[in-house]
Amino acid sequence: xxxxxxxxxxxxxxxxxxxxxxxxxxxxxxxxxxxxxxxxxxxxxxxxxxxxxxxxxxxxxxxxxxxxxxxxxxxxxxxxxxxxxxxxxxxxxxxxxxxxxxxxxxxxxxxxxxxxxxxxxxxxxxxxxxxxxxxxxxxxxxxxxxxxxxxxxxxxxxxxxxxxxxxxxxxxxxxxxxxxxxxxxxxxxxxxxxxxxxxxxxxxxxxxxxxxxxxxxxxxxxxxxxxxxxxxxxxxxxxxxxxxxxxxxxxxxxxxxxxxxxxxxxxxxxxxxxxxxxxxxxxxxxxxxxxxxxxxxxxxxxxxxxxxxxxxxxxxxxxxxxxxxxxxxxxxxxxxxxxxxxxxxxxxxxxxxxxxxxxxxxxxxxxxxxxxxxxxx
Numbered sequence: 001x002x003x004x005x006x007x008x009x010x011x012x013x014x015x016x017x018x019x020x021x022x023x024x025x026x027x028x029x030x031x032x033x034x035x036x037x038x039x040x041x042x043x044x045x046x047x048x049x050x051x052x053x054x055x056x057x058x059x060x061x062x063x064x065x066x067x068x069x070x071x072x073x074x075x076x077x078x079x080x081x082x083x084x085x086x087x088x089x090x091x092x093x094x095x096x097x098x099x100x101x102x103x104x105x106x107x108x109x110x111x112x113x114x115x116x117x118x119x120x121x122x123x124x125x126x127x128x129x130x131x132x133x134x135x136x137x138x139x140x141x142x143x144x145x146x147x148x149x150x151x152x153x154x155x156x157x158x159x160x161x162x163x164x165x166x167x168x169x170x171x172x173x174x175x176x177x178x179x180x181x182x183x184x185x186x187x188x189x190x191x192x193x194x195x196x197x198x199x200x201x202x203x204x205x206x207x208x209x210x211x212x213x214x215x216x217x218x219x220x221x222x223x224x225x226x227x228x229x230x231x232x233x234x235x236x237x238x239x240x241x242x243x244x245x246x247x248x249x250x251x252x253x254x255x256x257x258x259x260x261x262x263x264x265x266x267x268x269x270x271x272x273x274x275x276x277x278x279x280x281x282x283x284x285x286x287x288x289x290x291x292x293x294x295x296x297x298x299x300x301x302x303x304x305x306x307x308x309x310x311x312x313x314x315x316x317x318x319x320x321x322x323x324x325x326x327x328x329x330x331x332x333x334x335x336x337x338x339x340x341x342x343x344x345x346x347x348x349x350x351x352x353x354x355x356x357x358x359x360x361x362x363x364x365x366x367x368x369x370x371x372x373x374x375x376x377x
Contacts, residue, residue: 001099018136025128034104059116077133078110081140199238205262213273231287244296251303271317278338285347297359301366327365
């Protein structure tokens with residue numbers, strides 16, 4: 001399929017963009033566009049968020065009615081990208097390309113508008129003639145497309161934090177990272193630190209290991225199935241890991257052996273489950289934000305003791321925690337009772353101030369444990 005369209009050429013640094021338009025019918029052609037969705041089970045592919053059907057239906061409903069009333073309009077442009085080049089006729093101010101050779105274009109921004117218009121056009125075929133303002137970025141590889149998506153959706157409008165975490169993690173692993181477009185400093189800083197990559201490595205391990213208390217309990221970015229099994233979102237778990245586990249004061253981060261790190265953290269959570277969950281209570285608040293924030297908060301102190309002992313077995317961690325629980329004052333002692341962690345009980349209603357108080361009390365109790373007495377336990 002050959003296309004010849006009027007277009008303006010826009011140069012933005014090393015990026016070349018053609019500003020043009022296509023009608024809805026063009027977008028409905030086979031192989032015209034694709035959406036590189038982030039796969040929750042395959043972190044090395046895609047970058048787009050899952051399509052929000054509510055947004056799509058809202059857009060479709062608007063255009064179905066507005067088209068009939070003769071006042072449908074969509075002034076904002078969508079952004080497409082291709083790794084290939086498109087010929088530009090300077091005399092005619094036209095682009096021309098063979099869709100079979102160039103397509104499909106990747107949708108960097110505008111997937112909901114496109115899907116909403118296509119849905120409306122299926123109900124009202126005349127809407128296929130509606131023109132969509134379109135910018136096409138050419139000679140843009142997948143890494144750069146990811147960066148442009150991240151820039152557009154973090155500097156202009158919000159994108160789900162979990163999707164952002166996955167993109168930052170992927171960018172950290174890209175061998176040609178120096179060739180990508182300039183990123184805002186705060187994004188560049190996150191990529192350089194690699195915290196998102198390390199956090200997601202831990203999360204995937206805990207979420208995919210059958211013996212893990214967190215097995216299939218973490219809702220990953222763009223996950224759409226088995227949601228009834230999840231108790232916490234990836235974005236919350238990752239933020240807690242980055243704040244407490246990946247901190248410079250956590251001894252766990254002094255080792256470059258990521259497999260060992262993951263296993264120690266797994267043993268830690270197995271110990272917590274054994275002590276604080278009864279009858280395999282899948283709704284325990286231990287597996288929600290309050291639970292992870294308390295026990296990730298105290299983890300530097302816990303792991304400091306374990307590294308001194310050079311012992312990371314589940315039974316050793318249980319002995320350490322049990323001993324700490326026994327040293328808590330009356331105000332905090334109930335934290336050791338599984339009933340305290342049941343959904344709807346005290347743990348459910350903790351605010352950030354209370355979490356800090358319980359964490360500080362546990363920290364102090366752990367620091368007071370004599371290692372010799374711990375070995376004898």
